[in-house]
Amino acid sequence: MTEFTTIQASSRAKAGKGAARATRRAGLVPAVIYGARQDADLIALDPRIIVREMHRGGWRSRLYEIDAEGTKTHALMREVQLHPVTDAPIHVDFQRLAAGERVHVTVAITFTGEDKAPGIKRGGVLNIVRHTVEVMADPDNIPSGFEVDLSALDIHDNVRWDDLKGTQSVTPLLQIPNFVIATVAAPTTDDEQTPAAEG
Known part of the structure; x- marks a missing residue:
């Protein structure tokens, strides 16, 4: 049976740099879930979750179940953008998984x-x-x-x-x-x- 690592997230209503900055000011990391021929979902994550996953190693092939206020999505973590000075995560891209799509x-x-x-x-x-x-x-x-x-x-x-x-x-x-x-x-x-x- 396929195992998923669950990540808790909150939904973001707005896209754009201003909304992303507001998310970071709130102490969260803006993220997007794209793919599987669906509209992108905007979410926000606790930065400690991202740091933990990166330190575990193998995060590029780990399967995630993202729980955004009850809406669950299976995805891969594709890219983590880090702050050039502090190395803190500032944005994350997830790819939504669809059955049958390799x-x-x-x-x-x-x-x-x-x-x-x-x-x-x-x-x-x-x-x-x-x-x-x-x-x-x-x-x-x-x-x-x-x-x-x-x-x-x-x-x-x-x-x-x-x-x-x-x-x-x-x-x-x-x-x-x-x-x-x-x-x-x-x-x-x-x-x-x-x-x-x-x-």
Whole structure:
């Protein structure tokens, strides 16, 4: 079952810079929900909610249920504008989800088993090529993350798209067949190290 993170919001009646400034003066962050061939909804959010979600990581693929005074909307958080000096959120864009309309999301990759990988135990270096993958997904099947097990990797081995868990219902945007996610490189040697002179 698809899990949604609920966000409480209040409705905003007016659009425009003046209305947005008034919302910020009230201590809230103006936001808009667009998409799914519907008129945009104007809402206001507690800035602490936005900061919390950004600090959790993976917010670009997290599914939200926005509760604006009883009106509930399923959406993705698309963009957060930050104040250039304070880094406080000053505006948020949400994309409304519609069943059957595939959406573009960025999904984070979780790596496990690094401590068991024989190549790393032998001094190899894990080189993560991609921490995230951009995919197209149905709103009902957006993965919260992909997982990859590194425990069998030896030096010069790699992990590819087909090795990830949780990719069954999505299509990667990268047009490279079975692209590389991570590799284990051979240990680097320090040519500057010279044997100590015998005394």
